[in-house]
Amino acid sequence: MFLEAISAISLQGSNLGPLLNSASANAFLTPSSCNWGLLSRSSSFSNLALSRKRNNGFAVYASSKAPSVPLTGVVFQPFEEVKRDDFIVPIVPQVSLARQRFSEECEAAINEQISVEYNVSYLYHSLYAYFDRDNVAMKGLAKFFKDSSEEERDHAQKLMKYQNKRGGRVKLHTILSPPAEFEHIEKGDALYAMELTLSLEKLTNEKLLNLHSVADRNNDPQMAEFIENEFLQEQVEDIKEVAEYVTQLRMVGKGHGVWHFDKMLLHEGDGAL
Ligand SMILES: [Fe+2]
Numbered sequence: 001m002f003l004e005a006i007s008a009i010s011l012q013g014s015n016l017g018p019l020l021n022s023a024s025a026n027a028f029l030t031p032s033s034c035n036w037g038l039l040s041r042s043s044s045f046s047n048l049a050l051s052r053k054r055n056n057g058f059a060v061y062a063s064s065k066a067p068s069v070p071l072t073g074v075v076f077q078p079f080e081e082v083k084r085d086d087f088i089v090p091i092v093p094q095v096s097l098a099r100q101r102f103s104e105e106c107e108a109a110i111n112e113q114i115s116v117e118y119n120v121s122y123l124y125h126s127l128y129a130y131f132d133r134d135n136v137a138m139k140g141l142a143k144f145f146k147d148s149s150e151e152e153r154d155h156a157q158k159l160m161k162y163q164n165k166r167g168g169r170v171k172l173h174t175i176l177s178p179p180a181e182f183e184h185i186e187k188g189d190a191l192y193a194m195e196l197t198l199s200l201e202k203l204t205n206e207k208l209l210n211l212h213s214v215a216d217r218n219n220d221p222q223m224a225e226f227i228e229n230e231f232l233q234e235q236v237e238d239i240k241e242v243a244e245y246v247t248q249l250r251m252v253g254k255g256h257g258v259w260h261f262d263k264m265l266l267h268e269g270d271g272a273l
């Protein structure tokens, strides 16, 4: 916005000639000393007043109104645009200094997504605890869900960091208590847990797409890009990975085949979602 304000500045034609011919004025017109390089591209010169004054000094005004300050050198007065409320730096401690064009709807939607990530993380943590039991003893699935739980918490933290970056306020919601038992008579626990995981990852993707549409609706391209770059790509890949696990578990059935699947997960790299 500051650059927009700068580019909107123009110079009064009647005063420009003498200034540009003056050696002392040229000293102020070099790009290294100020932003005049931007000014030189302006097509009209009507709002910014430059005047030759005594003692070879020059006054520079953003307003065409008559100067009222004694002139002993180059004097900058605030641009009219800077006086708008958007550019006023808050003095109340509870109000963000950084916040700019960040809507309340975007702020609330990010808090909502933080809640989604935490709830999914909590459920994956419960799955980790289940598969780590001595009478279940599926170390690969336990590791997979522990890593996945931590990854969802990282997602929540990434959103918290972004909320603060934009000047929003993080408000954590209540986390639901997840189930503790995942046995399923027909499917067995491994397939049941992985189908549940696929549903959760798709739900998360729906929520992320909704978050992206909130950013679009509020004309916030920076937030939309953040969601695309940091979440959407990875989410689609996660869904594909879990869908393949579901397919494999449906193939092997219950019992011995699941034991092999569990070993595969244990020795696979970081399979966290
Ligand atoms: Fe996530």
Ligand SMILES: [Fe+2]
Pocket: 152, 201, 204, 238, 273
């Ligand atoms: Fe995930």
